[in-house]
Amino acid sequence: MIEVKNLKKVYNGVTVVNVPSLHISKGESIGLVGNNGAGKTTLFRMILDLIRADSGEVLSNGVPVAGGEAWKNYTASYLDEGFLIDYLTPEEYLYFIGGLHQQNKAQVDEYLTGLTDFFNGEILKKGKYIRDLSKGNQCKVGVGACLLQKPELLMLDEPFANIDPSTQFRLKNILKDQNKNHGVTTIVSSHDLNHVTDVCERILLMEKGVIIKDIATSSSTLAELEEYFGVGQTAQITQPVDVVIDKEENH
Structure with a gap:
């Protein structure tokens, strides 16, 4: 459904997004995590054609989103x-x-x-x-x-941040229902590792604009993420990784 090719965005000489390759299949539930400044919101805005890339492109159902209109008919987002x-x-x-x-x-x-x-x-x-x-x-x-x-594609940026615990619980159930029972492709950015691992079957970890981990959610994923962020690790990134993993390959 979503394909990213050689996507790059630079502000004031600093590369804020550098994603050589990313594929999100129809019906996947994706969680995007990372510290402040990792590039999550910028990536979201580029997928939604709210920010134009310096190089590369985003395709939605095989068609470039930049300047296009068709993808808007099946995409819903709240950032x-x-x-x-x-x-x-x-x-x-x-x-x-x-x-x-x-x-x-x-x-x-x-x-x-x-x-x-x-x-x-x-x-x-x-x-x-x-x-x-x-x-x-x-x-x-x-x-x-x-x-x-x-929508066929639902994108939410930090939807759990300002809502109360009861509403967080209800929102998680809504997202699971949309994905499992209605086939909606969901992409959710969140700082709350518990919530994002609960509702997403695949986690993308961003650091300094680069996707450095692509994790199929399992019983150990939360612990893995907590260990990563808990030790204050900041990856030494020299080359971005290619992320081309279909839903079928995660299972």
Whole structure:
């Protein structure tokens, strides 16, 4: 579904993303982990054509995302509150998103009933603009809008960061359901190693813009990641690794 070829981005002489090769198959659940400044969000934004690469390309279903439109029809993402229209109420925003995907108000309302537990009575019919919500509740609106689109590819950047433990648990169940029962390809960036290893079957570890580990999630993955980050290891990176591992090869 997603293929990265010789992707590189440089800011002020510093290479922030350098990924020679990466393949993500349809239906995979991918976790992206790394310290601050590792390049995770920049990579996300390049996959979404929000930042143009200095060299290389990203393909979605075999078609370059740069300048393309077709991939937008099956891709949903929430990276931060900048993805929202903050002068709207949550209802207005969700109806707007639904309308972009040929859904009328009744269809949106019907879908949102399935998110009642996730919203936890804090989002709808509160008479607030999105800008007046907490960051955690803004995240709920963003995730809800993504799910409303019924995407084939779902990308979330740090979705667990500002939400309470109960909502984290519900979000994990949603992500598992989207992947396992609906075949949605999910790519989730998170600093929370417990959450990301729980919901993702494959973990990509980034350091200084480079994917240095590609791990098929197992019972030992969390311990492996905790050991890596716990000892304060910063890999001495001289050459980036090629990452071309299909879903079938991980099992």
